Amino acid sequence: MAKATKKQALGRGLSALLNDPSNDIQSAEDKNADKVIGNIVDLDIDFIEVNPFQPRTNFSEESLRELASSIKELGIIQPITVRKLGLNKYQLVSGERRYRASKLLGLETITAYVRIANDQESLEMALVENIQRQDLDPIEIALSYQRLIDEINLTQEQMSERVGKKRSTIANYLRLLKLDPIIQTGMRDGFISMGHGRALITIEDQSIQLDIYEKILSNKLSVRDTEVLVRNYNNDETVAAPAKKEANTAMPNFVKTGISSFSEYFGHKIDVKVSKNGKGKITIPFHSEEDFNRIKKLVEGDSK
Structure with a gap:
């Protein structure tokens, strides 16, 4: 548990950066934007609103309680994704069950990937660059690949070209997400x-x-x-x-x-x-x- 807490605390410095009114980041070209896009940030959970266009409207109370219990024991394995709407204002892109379960637990902050508006190209570049890092564990790499599939709509073939890895290597990483x-x-x-x-x-x-x-x-x-x-x-x-x-x-x-x-x-x-x-x-x-x-x-x- 101690290690999981430490891993989730990595974005606190970035959180302070986002909360500074004199350094409000609105686009990928703004100063310090590269420190935010594609990184994990600790966000105040009250600064996040749900996506009004979320197609899923029904969430099982029982499944949310089970997820909340898992988060309490293990922490959030995969951070949510939000897009920045303004200073201290964000909208969910993915992870509404994790968001709702965290609120159910009464958590004050939640780990999140922050997207700047709809700058999809910058997000893709940041994710690809993140995958190339040497200090990532296999699950972090697998989650980055999964985000490229879910948020950028890349196929495994396209990812292979982007990151310079064999398609079979990418598939092996993605299969790790099927583990308990x-x-x-x-x-x-x-x-x-x-x-x-x-x-x-x-x-x-x-x-x-x-x-x-x-x-x-x-x-x-x-x-x-x-x-x-x-x-x-x-x-x-x-x-x-x-x-x-x-x-x-x-x-x-x-x-x-x-x-x-x-x-x-x-x-x-x-x-x-x-x-x-x-x-x-x-x-x-x-x-x-x-x-x-x-x-x-x-x-x-x-x-x-």
Whole structure:
């Protein structure tokens, strides 16, 4: 908790800058604008208004209370995004559930990314520059990629060109955001590495993720040890699931040793089924049209 509080306090100097009437920043060309755009700032929660054009109007009380409880324990993992309307006046761009849950807790300040008016190009440049920094943890990088998708509407292909990273690298970072929030916090605080996270993400059940995460911490498991633990779990699951059908038998060794390579290459957990005569079927899942096209390009690239 101490580390999470320290991380959220990083924007206090910027907050003072924004609250100074003699230094009111209105555009990306103004003095000190570069110190604000793309950075995390602590804002007075009363200075923020909700977006009147927010399409979502119904928020579950129960889910907000659950989120508030999570924020109380872990802090806000992903800051909200606001745009500056004037001195000490901001409007939500994204993160209304986090904003509402924070108000429910009675928090006086909330961490936020500040956008200057609608200067989308400056925001994109700041985010790309932020990704290039050497001191970011994997979750911070993943969140920056996600913001480029949500707020700038960039595809993974376009991001690859902007930041000079392979599309598969970007996809691997984005997949970390599917980890349980507790594991994401552990990665941000340095308890586990990105390698641990990449191994855990092949398990969809977050309760199982947490079980293995606790074993990593208590037994000080290396990335290699974690990969073996996860592989054994996935193999057990793959073998156990089709055991009810007569056509499926125990998984052959060549499949057990090769399935993780398939999953890593395609960026998804790959399902393999094998019949008694040794014949089998490989299933590659996809989650969107963009994801399907990404896999298609991988296959087309290998066929050339």
